[in-house]
């Protein structure tokens with residue numbers, strides 16, 4: 324399902340079309356979509372269709388249409404540090420995009436029914452972390468996927484700030500979903516054939532999330548959540564969600580070191596860009612400097628001269644230091660463990 328926007332030639336083209344059609348409306352959502360190539364979530368030989376606004380199904384692997392993911396990402400109003408639960412997390416495409424926005428202090432959990440799909444999602448995540456150029460530009464909250472039926476989540480499970488369900492929810496299960504939501508949280512789910520329902524837990528009404536918006540996106544219909552069939556009296560296999568672990572001091576240090584290095588690197592790149600943008604000005608300054616040097620050489624006894632020479636020496640050593648720092652920064656960024664931060 325989908326087809327709301329025209330087909331793209333590549334990922335950027337697809338995102339341009341989603342932006343033009345107003346499915347993508349905010350910068351952070353756009354950045355997350357551009358950072359992750361939808362084609363990478365397709366099996367070899369099927370990639371040609373990845374940049375069309377169409378859902379894709381192959382065996383148990385199932386991706387929703389890009390226009391759906393855009394609406395969902397916008398509706399979730401993601402912020403750094405939030406906790407996110409993806410019910411029916413599939414290939415992990417959506418969870419990985421979410422991880423780029425909620426960052427290293429967020430929580431990113433997914434529950435998926437099929438073991439082979441969870442294995443596929445873990446492989447895709449590994450590929451993204453190891454091979455994607457855009458990974459270093461973001462602070463990431465790595466998704467953790469568990470196999471299980473998301474309708475059997477343990478009753479004493481923790482609650483989340485943001486929840487998305489990727490398969491059709493029956494009316495009977497609406498309340499079950501709401502229980503998993505924190506006060507002030509947002510829950511987005513497709514309800515039977517009615518389109519998306521967007522719930523927000525009202526902080527003034529402490530007990531219960533209220534329906535904020537119900538939206539029918541095109542004629543999109545979702546495959547329903549699979550329900551466990553079991554013999555009378557048989558106990559359900561309760562799904563335990565991953566635990567909320569406290570980060571180790573070492574882990575936190577890595578996050579801060581990487582953040583500092585990334586900031587330094589972008590400062591340096593910004594400086595470089597600025598210099599490239601005004602080449603004439605730089606040329607002129609170099610000329611001036613050379614003239615001062617000549618003057619200094621001719622009049623060694625002048626007390627002014629000492630100051631000028633010191634200033635020039637200082638400038639040169641600052642330049643050297645900046646070049647060295649840039650080299651060191653990129654070496655550390657390359658060598659530091661991508662996975663842990």
Ligand SMILES: C[S@@+](CC[C@H](N)C(=O)[O-])C[C@H]1O[C@@H](n2cnc3c(N)ncnc32)[C@H](O)[C@@H]1O
Pocket residue numbers: 383384385386387410411412413414415416417418434435436437440471472473474489490547548549550
């Ligand atoms: C449209 S796909 C979601 C794709 C996902 N958003 C992604 O980024 O790849 C819906 C997924 O829900 C899963 N699913 C269906 N019923 C489920 C259930 N009861 N518990 C857990 N997962 C379920 C399906 O196996 C499928 O992978």
